[in-house]
Amino acid sequence: MATAEQDRNISSSFAKGLAVLAVFDAETPSMTLAEIARRSGQDRATARRGALTLVQAGYLRQDGRMLSLTPRVLALAGGFLQANQFGRRVQPVLNRHARQLEIEVTLAMLDQGRVLLLAQSTVEHGHITYGFTAGSRIPLAHTSLGRMLLAGLPEAEAAKVLAATEIPRHTGQSLAEPEAILERVAKAREQGYCVTDSEFEAGITGYAVPVSRPGRTPIVAGCSAPRGSQPEADAERLLRGLQLCAAELRQAEAVDHL
């Protein structure tokens, strides 16, 4: 029999079902069965069973032929957040620094070739809101968070991760060549911080610093703001604030075992 070697310890039906759950993201909040099947690379019948099971378990809702996530998925994340004491150890620190800097501060890590936002402060101030929350995923190549995360990996691995990522063009200033991006990553690694300008959103500058200790799974903190009249002064002030925030998180051992 030339059937592909199959691990008896893994439940393939379960894995396929999880893939169905995972296709729901920001771009496609509600989908038909056929769309789910296409996105998850499964047969329509398989996707259907997975989706119906999720409906029965209460994680999906069915409106006519459209399927969408229910709030119950939050409970899954809640388990993680409470287990790691995010509410006590992480969020208050982010909030305090955000208030002081008058800017939103975000904590992030790598996940499957994207930047996964772990937590975010929300300072109430007249500034723009990007609509991202904990659990949002943003591109790797053209954000300061993403490049700082890559800088936390060994050079070879960073290159590999980047190579496995598509590099879309968000703005006219987005770097297109992997080599150019890796150069910025190397620079970030040397400097211990990363600044990106207008590569993801035009006119917006992003700042990021490492939080995790070297060698560990990279975790970074960052923020972003419209480019002001004194770019250098802004950068210095914000990076200094982020460094303080990162140091405090490190000292509290808030992110050591992620």
Next chain:
Amino acid sequence: MATAEQDRNISSSFAKGLAVLAVFDAETPSMTLAEIARRSGQDRATARRGALTLVQAGYLRQDGRMLSLTPRVLALAGGFLQANQFGRRVQPVLNRHARQLEIEVTLAMLDQGRVLLLAQSTVEHGHITYGFTAGSRIPLAHTSLGRMLLAGLPEAEAAKVLAATEIPRHTGQSLAEPEAILERVAKAREQGYCVTDSEFEAGITGYAVPVSRPGRTPIVAGCSAPRGSQPEADAERLLRGLQLCAAELRQAEAVDHL
């Protein structure tokens, strides 16, 4: 064969796997296989396959014999939060009112006999932090949020939900009798708000008001604070603030299709 009727549209392996994922909550952040099996009511072998599949998919991490959630579960919640524009429509409103009231404001709904926190303001105030975040689940019977949620259900259904819930005793002042609790729920329904004192945490008073329109899935907003020197004045101020917050969320249609 007298086997129980089995729906061919539902994947039982997938459902069992989901149950494994769902047992990870705040009280038990990391568990052994046997513990997972016990909690999910499954055979150890079945729980093992589910857990190993989750490890392979990156949702669980295995440290020796302990299993715990990885940050990837946040991405699942992120899909929901982004789809419903929580970052843009809900969070800023909560933050603004929280800042004004100088207290944390929480948005919540019912989920399986518990109160599921949907969002929480992240304001830097001098006060205590309870460590709850979006996705946290708290008891139904002895919190103002829970009682206000029950008040949003038809009376018969509220009684049914409460009957299906265990009523632990958190403090000496926790009401023990379902009838007494339902009385408070009825009062909350009449008044349009709910205040609870010292029934969940001693010395802490909780406040809640409805957000969803009558008849819809109940959604409520609430806050909690140590009992001050002027309970009536505090209550009036906070409830007024919560009502404004709720009205704003209603007008923005931020929570209509949950």
Next chain:
DNA sequence: CTACAATGTTCGCTTTGCGAACGCTGTCAA
């Protein structure tokens, strides 16, 4: 050191769920 209890892992037998095939619904051209 032995007995015991509790946990993790294997493998034969049964059940589940895969996917080709089907029917249904909307769309376009003749």
Next chain:
DNA sequence: TTGACAGCGTTCGCAAAGCGAACATTGTAG
């Protein structure tokens, strides 16, 4: 109007996936 077609949701026979009793392994008490 009618026919051909494309895309969708749903069914069912058969292969393979996974259930759980049994076994192996680890931890604990006497």
